[in-house]
Amino acid sequence: MIERYDLVVIGSGPAGEKAAVQAAYFGKRVAIVERHDLTGGVAVTHAGMIPTKTLREAALYVTGFRKRDIYGMSVELHPEQLYSTLRKRTNEVIDTMARAVRQNIDRHRIELIRGQARLAGDGNVIVTTRRGGERELHGRAIIIATGSRPYHPPGIPFDDPDVLDAEDVLEISTAPRSVVVVGGGAIGCEHASIFTALGAQVTLVDRGMRLLSYVDAELSAMLAKTFSAMGMSLRFGRGIEMVERDDEGVRVVLDDATEIRPDKVLVASGRAGNTETLDLDVAGVEVNQRGQIVVDEWFETSASGVYAAGDVIGPPALASTAMEQGRVAACRALGIEFKDKVDPSPPTGVYSIPEIAAVGLTEHAAAERGVPYVVGRGRFEANSRANISGATDGLVKLIFDRSDRTLIGCHILGEAATEAIHVGQAVIKHGETIDYFIETTFNVPTLCEAYKYAAYDGLQRWHETSEATGTRARS
């Protein structure tokens, strides 16, 4: 018997949950199919977003990392106790957040169907349930939100217990003394800095010449400097020639023949879409060369009535964007006139130690587009709140249009950057100029006060360098 719904969503991660809830909120009959024991997808489970951030917070707390230079002391936990404390805390947060997703699904009277889904064409989805039975669902529309998993580059022995991907890393039970992290993207930077804070000797290897290739080059260089000062070894422009185990343990050979003998290797080389068990061809859903589902601007695939959202359609592969894509896809799929586009300029955040966040154009992008721009910087070393909390590494960097002082880019390195970025985001979104920061009173002491001094600094430069006359920097 075919069970009929307005919308069938495959996957309960950020894209799937929010798509389903959006449709249910408007009175639609919705089913979500989820194959994992927990709801919430990579964001909540499988060592993804929330687990990593919890691990980061717990690591900072139990090691006293932020305060040890100020008070000259740190917390010393036995390594086994340290890792079991971190795992316990992380698991508690995973359970709580997975329950929150489940409750949201229940509250909106969405049917949660446990099992593995595949497409059967004509709006039909077959679910193989845990007990091995099959259920056939029909959706007026279908949203594929099956997410992604770590990409495994060929030749790396992931079956070795000391060779980890971004999902195995939370399973570590003993403190590694040394770790090689392969990949200087967001996940690589986050884990490399967490391991360093936990006292491991970390070597971060990346083929590129800098960390976080999409981040403003100045902040990327500052992050690298901070990582080095924390004791991390950075090897740019280097690839991995070989990872193997011999009598002495794991052996990593770089392409310049350098040999490293770490306790653990973490490979963070991107993500691969979860598409291969979906029978996409049966429904006529096209994928690109990288296996990502191809969608149009409304998230509809090449098969009419079948939509896709989140990591399964490729970059930026962020939970924040996945949620918005899911909501837009649901509205579009069911003709709900509520949300018809995803914010074209979303913020990005990297939860390394220290954090990095950005919105709008980098200096490089502004120059490439031929936008005449001026930069203003407010450094945390002169910020009272940063000094109080002992987190003086960092800055707020504003990029604004020389012709009218409109803010076009905002980049923050340092404590709470991923929170503070939303001030810059609002200013950019509303098309405001840097005068907003000059005219607005900020709480003191706060890190956000750095916005004001970045604006003053920018105004000074604008005055010095622009042909405009009669505007003086105020202080």
Ligand SMILES: Cc1cc2nc3c(=O)[nH]c(=O)nc-3n(C[C@H](O)[C@H](O)[C@H](O)COP(=O)(O)OP(=O)(O)OC[C@H]3O[C@@H](n4cnc5c(N)ncnc54)[C@H](O)[C@@H]3O)c2cc1C
């Ligand atoms: C270590 C790490 C840190 C991250 N940090 C951040 C961060 O700080 N901020 C941020 O915004 N993003 C972060 N992300 C990215 C974020 O987690 C993902 O972008 C987000 O989870 C994608 O959501 P999704 O719904 O597309 O897919 P997923 O979260 O992957 O969920 C997909 C779901 O579909 C289910 N599924 C798959 N196939 C089937 C099937 N055939 N049948 C039934 N169910 C199926 C899976 O079990 C899973 O539950 C991080 C990711 C990682 C790995």
